[in-house]
Amino acid sequence: MQTIELVNLDAIAEARRQIEICNACRYCESYCAVFPAVHSKRAFSDGDIQQLSNLCHNCRGCYYACQYTAPHEFGLNLPKALAEVRQESWESHARPGAIAKIFHRSGTALSLFVVLAAALLVWLIQVAPKSSGEGFYSLMSHNAMVLLFVPAFTLPILLILLSLRGYWQTIGGEPVRWRHVVGAFGSIAKMKNLSGGHGDGCNFEAEDAFSNSRRRYHQATMYGFLLCFAATSVATLMHYGLEMSAPYGIFSLPKLLGIPGGVLLSIGTLGLASLKLKADRELADARVWGGEMAFVLLLFVVSTSGLALYFLRETRLLNELLSLHLGAVLALFLLMPFSKMVHGFFRLAALIRDEQCKA
């Protein structure tokens, strides 16, 4: 697996330079998982730096606390240095890497892709077989949807697994035990690394003021997404396993998961986008700001169009809404390996690895 060479060694060298200063200082020890991991070592391989970069949650606590930020000659900006390595680690482990680079960095490319996917859906809905049932299956049959979305989901997931395997080798990961996974999910469930260590939160949107806004909006986004995903999965199971087909009533499991999920995801992404407008771009990888913003908005489009589909299904807008929603979902799935979506996978891997190192 020739992946390491693709990572920009300048970014790694710069992050290493800063990490070594931190290792002599240690003042930020309790902010997050990065520092204890640093302090347990003296020398940092390229793989170590990539692992640290994926452990970093970009809370920025260590930037505002640092007595060595520019104009000081040591020029510390650890959140940025790690963000650049992290970004490059995702792009370099992705296959094909060139595609990842495009969609990570260009919000325009990502948006165009969504438009194309929606257009594709408009066309598909015209040509695809329809069922006689009510609701949107009258526009496109369930089987047709499954035929489209199952490969559109599983193939990207396969690509992500491949890139994760490359990452795992690069960082020298060991066989995963149950307790590593439990530890990692414990941290994710509360997004501990965005808590600032003291629980006051991170330093994202208002300089050195601590706030839990980003953490809360992220959890709304994450749990909302997972609920929506669960809703869709349950519906598929009900369709094939129990031969109960949509539309489902408001008190059915898919709706009980899907509606709160959609609401959470909409609120969460809107919140994340607005915070992102206020935050200092120079404390992250400024090269991917556009791609990240487009990704947040894509999630917003997915969730709000899904909700709209539910509430406006009896109207004449059904056709357009369905194309938009399915197109956005299709784009989200297809772009999973090539967009910000990989952050969840890489960060999960990094947290699992961190549990291994702690043990």
Added chain:
Amino acid sequence: MVDPRANYDVIVVGGGNAALCAAISAAEAGARTLILEGAPKAYRGGNSRHTRNFRCMHGEPMAVLTDSYGEQEYFEDLMKVTQGNTDEKLAKLAIRSSQECYAWMVEHGVRFQPSLSGTLSLSRTNAFFMGGGKALVNAYYRTAQNLGVDVLYEAHVTHLEREGDRIVSIDVEHQGQQHCLVSKAVVVASGGFQADVDWLADAWGPAAKNFLIRGTPYNRGVVLKDLIGQELESVGDPTQCHAVAIDGRAPKFDGGIVTRLDCVPFSVVVNKEGLRFYDEGEDVWPKRYAIWGRLVAAQPDQVGYVIIDSKSLELFMPSVFPPIKADTLEELAGKLGLPATRLQQTINEFNNACTEGRFHPTELDGLATQGLMPPKSNWARPIDTPPYYGYTLRTGVTFTYLGLKVDESAQVQGRTGPMKNLWAAGEIMAGSILGQGYLAGFGMTIGTVFGRIAGREAARYANN
């Protein structure tokens, strides 16, 4: 924007820990307060931005502090390092008040963390600031600004006009303009004079020009000199400063904590002639690093060279610059600019004087040289396993001892009695308590305790 003609109740000179504690306390007591910070915003907070903990008395385990640390033990520790050179009343006031400071600091935004890895020995006595001193300073600026305190950065105070027992105005230079500000009460918290290298040279001789200043370049003692010049009482030895041995490659100013070098006990230290000059293994490093500041200052060109071999490379905390590395001593001498044959000879003599025995890096192991002058009394292992590593050592000044004399209400003393509307806090008055030596974490304790007192008293005066 701050209006220089506005009427403030209290003006605080300085923008570090002591100044902020004073400003917050004054504002909470209802005073309209202005901070004049000489540094630009990016460098606000003086030496306080480099700190990591404060020394805190406590009767039982308290938050991040383990076990207990009572008044008596704290005071004895202080007596040991100052060799009695302290004002007992003020010292005990600082010690006793340190405990309640903890909760006050948390209320005003400071967060604490357990003692950092590598500093376990301080977990009982010192409470560490999460994120270090700059995070503390940030929290205090936010708190102060929420309380309505105005802050003017890049405001260099050049003179306090004294009339009898009162300060009547403050001269300040801001963005190239001179202003003369008037307030009812004044708190000076502008630190020591260690960044004024010429002043240091007056006291130390020309050698001081080669010293590095570990903290802010903005503490030049302008206000201190101005007030002492107006016949206010001073304390502390004007010729002394606290200095430690740090990495010679550190920047002239503001290198901070990361430039410290903890490898001396495992090394042989020579001067630029390649000769040893002191027992490297006299005691554990935290008790010796201040002595080495002076030792290096006494060597030609005020520089020392630490030589270790690969056996010892991982026995001490990493520091900011990697060591100079070479496969032979000769090559190392070349890279460090030392006379090669002399260095080789010194190391040979040292190696021959080493004895067999148990080596233990974290305690006094008694592994000493025999028949060597000066001896190395602990951790003496031959330097014989390449690659060899070298660091340069220079004198790094932490703070100066000269300060203003204050009483228990932090009021500055004139020849004939207290100044009615002038208080002092922090490094600028610490000489009263720390006549010599240093107790880790005591600087921030003094600043917090006397800053709070000064702010409160100044506001009380202004309110009347």
